[in-house]
Amino acid sequence: MRSAFAYTPRRGALQAASPGAAVVYLGALVAVAFLYSTPLVLIAVGAAGTLAGYLAGAGRAVRAALWLGLAIALPIVVVNALVVDRGATVLARLGEWPLFGQVNVTAEAIADGAVFGLRAVVVMIAFGVYSACVDPDRVLRALRPIAGRSALTATLVSRLVPVTAADAGRLRDAGRLRGPAAAPLGRAALLRRLLAGSLDRAVDAAATLELRGYSLEPPRPRQLVERFSPPRWGKSFNGASRFDGRFYAAGGIVLVSAVVAKSLGADGFDAYPTIELGIEPATLALSALIVLAGLAPWRRHA
Amino acid sequence: MRCRSMAVAIALFAAALATAGCGLGPGEDVGEVSLTVTRDYGAEPVLAPLADEVSESDTVMRVLERDAEIATRYGGGFVQSIDGLEADERFGRSFDWFFYVDGVESTVGAADYPLHGGEAIWWDYRDWSAAMRVPAVVGSWPEPFLHGYDGRRRSVAVECLGGGAACGAVRGTLARAGADVEPESGVDAVSNSAQGAIRVLVGPWAQLRRDSAAAQIENGPQASGVFADFEGNGAGARLVGLGVDGKPALTFGPGAGLVAATRRYDAPPTWLVTGVDQAGVEAAAGLLDRADLRDRYAVATEGGEETPLPVR
Numbered sequence: 115m116r117s118a119f120a121y122t123p124r125r126g127a128l129q130a131a132s133p134g135a136a137v138v139y140l141g142a143l144v145a146v147a148f149l150y151s152t153p154l155v156l157i158a159v160g161a162a163g164t165l166a167g168y169l170a171g172a173g174r175a176v177r178a179a180l181w182l183g184l185a186i187a188l189p190i191v192v193v194n195a196l197v198v199d200r201g202a203t204v205l206a207r208l209g210e211w212p213l214f215g216q217v218n219v220t221a222e223a224i225a226d227g228a229v230f231g232l233r234a235v236v237v238m239i240a241f242g243v244y245s246a247c248v249d250p251d252r253v254l255r256a257l258r259p260i261a262g263r264s265a266l267t268a269t270l271v272s273r274l275v276p277v278t279a280a281d282a283g284r285l286r287d288a289g290r291l292r293g294p295a296a297a298p299l300g301r302a303a304l305l306r307r308l309l310a311g312s313l314d315r316a317v318d319a320a321a322t323l324e325l326r327g328y329s330l331e332p333p334r335p336r337q338l339v340e341r342f343s344p345p346r347w348g349k350s351f352n353g354a355s356r357f358d359g360r361f362y363a364a365g366g367i368v369l370v371s372a373v374v375a376k377s378l379g380a381d382g383f384d385a386y387p388t389i390e391l392g393i394e395p396a397t398l399a400l401s402a403l404i405v406l407a408g409l410a411p412w413r414r415h416a
Numbered sequence: 417m418r419c420r421s422m423a424v425a426i427a428l429f430a431a432a433l434a435t436a437g438c439g440l441g442p443g444e445d446v447g448e449v450s451l452t453v454t455r456d457y458g459a460e461p462v463l464a465p466l467a468d469e470v471s472e473s474d475t476v477m478r479v480l481e482r483d484a485e486i487a488t489r490y491g492g493g494f495v496q497s498i499d500g501l502e503a504d505e506r507f508g509r510s511f512d513w514f515f516y517v518d519g520v521e522s523t524v525g526a527a528d529y530p531l532h533g534g535e536a537i538w539w540d541y542r543d544w545s546a547a548m549r550v551p552a553v554v555g556s557w558p559e560p561f562l563h564g565y566d567g568r569r570r571s572v573a574v575e576c577l578g579g580g581a582a583c584g585a586v587r588g589t590l591a592r593a594g595a596d597v598e599p600e601s602g603v604d605a606v607s608n609s610a611q612g613a614i615r616v617l618v619g620p621w622a623q624l625r626r627d628s629a630a631a632q633i634e635n636g637p638q639a640s641g642v643f644a645d646f647e648g649n650g651a652g653a654r655l656v657g658l659g660v661d662g663k664p665a666l667t668f669g670p671g672a673g674l675v676a677a678t679r680r681y682d683a684p685p686t687w688l689v690t691g692v693d694q695a696g697v698e699a700a701a702g703l704l705d706r707a708d709l710r711d712r713y714a715v716a717t718e719g720g721e722e723t724p725l726p727v728r
Contacts, residue, residue: 198491198492199475199527199528200477200491200492200493200527201492202478202481202482204441204442204443204471204473204478205440205441206438206439206440206441207438207439207440207441207442207443207472207473208438209438216530218473222492226491226492384487384488385491385492386488386491386492386493386527387477387478387481387486387488387492388481
């Protein structure tokens with residue numbers, strides 16, 4: 115079964131947009147999540163990511179990201195509550211623990227951990243949408259003129275890791291097919307075989323790259339664009355998309371508004387020494403704007 | 417059967433938690449602490465001194481939060497402002513909030529300093545450009561002699577280094593204040609102080625300067641935390657009061673005395689009751705009371721007049 119985060123080509127605006135536009139758009143949401151601690155803004159970022167994901171047809175990725183984010187968030191809340199003994203409101207005293215010392219659970223530490231957890235969920239959603247909607251090959255192709263070797267390494271890794279995982283599945287199946295009387299296939303033996311196979315494949319890949327001239331100087335960016343970007347749906351010849359403008363605009367507006375609102379005091383959350391949550395008009399306006407930005411992938415004719 | 421085992425396990429776990437001092441809420445009251453908030457080396461009060469009941473989960477930070485308007489930074493571990501007086505940098509000088517518990521600077525943050533009842537907490541907002549660390553102060557008298565520090569009561573070793581009659585006076589004053597003073601081991605001799613005892617050195621500076629903790633004063637306030645220095649020898653000896661910038665501000669002549677506290681590494685605090693001569697030592701010994709020492713880092717005296725140090 116394909117991973118929920120695997121890129122799936124669709125006729126969506128986010129999928130058609132150039133990698134740069136998609137990265138600016140989703141990156142702006144992630145940047146706001148790191149810039150703010152106010153739960154309202156973080157929830158707005160999560161809502162925008164969810165909306166964008168569903169509009170781009172990546173609902174499965176959003177749900178998977180949500181669960182994964184919650185799985186990360188819950189331990190963050192628990193560990194923060196146990197490790198951080200700050201805050202004025204002591205809810206429970208758990209005595210002396212090895213390594214932790216005196217453990218007091220405070221409402222402030224729980225709230226602080228919850229904000230960290232919420233941030234993790236929100237960032238996971240944005241990355242889930244990115245992963246499911248942005249073609250990794252196009253991203254790597256866009257990176258190639260800037261960092262050719264890194265792009266090549268990333269390409270090889272993104273190809274060879276799934277191949278190795280498939281190899282592992284095949285070897286495990288083969289092991290099971292030997293019958294119930296056969297000794298179980300140990301992990302060490304499996305890893306040894308996988309490593310040998312990977313090395314063989316790496317030598318083959320290196321030889322192929324050599325034959326295709328990868329050791330030569332990379333062609334100039336314009337030549338690359340012409341060679342690797344044939345016209346496709348929703349795209350002009352030079353790799354740009356007619357949807358790029360809206361994603362650049364949405365990302366830019368969100369980021370600039372977030373910075374301006376922050377300077378106006380929109381981030382009114384403090385966990386310590388007591389929980390303080392100030393919801394200013396700027397916080398509400400920014401949150402509404404962020405949620406609206408989640409509509410950017412919307413298309414009238416899907 | 418399985419349910420019963422689970423219930424027994426939960427009951428045992430709950431019993432273990434209860435035995436380990438666990439429970440809901442902040443816990444039972446353990447006593448009272450005093451809270452003093454000042455600025456500029458104790459020169460001006462920021463809050464009226466008050467006493468507060470503390471519970472078993474209370475820390476220095478929680479007490480402060482209850483009794484003052486504060487803002488914190490770095491995840492609630494660092495006090496940024498108290499009643500609007502904010503840590504700052506002005507004219508190239510740094511101002512911050514520092515706290516002392518029983519007259520001893522803490523090695524941990526206020527949020528991590530547990531209270532047991534009876535402590536004297538002193539927050540002071542000061543310019544720390546000349547001395548970032550002032551490891552001990554005299555302004556919480558009779559602490560640390562009464563309740564010790566770091567949650568443990570300590571005995572007090574009075575070391576008479578040529579202090580003469582002042583040694584007896586200091587011993588008497590400490591005993592009357594309720595300190596656990598170690599037995600005298602002989603005139604002009606260093607007592608066999610117990611491990612971890614708070615030392616009180618009594619004698620003229622010419623004698624005290626041989627002690628490694630006291631000698632830190634000669635390396636300036638950045639080493640000792642004491643804004644004072646001594647110049648000259650014999651009849652020409654002088655006590656120099658330093659300003660907040662660590663530079664000489666006032667010179668005290670014959671008969672000048674000094675009461676100060678310092679600390680060498682993690683050793684217990686060392687109090688100095690000293691002077692440029694015997695008269696100075698006796699004058700310094702007379703300063704050991706709440707009225708003369710309250711909210712002061714160190715005090716110099718000359719001709720019956722006290723001067724808080726650093727000199728302002």
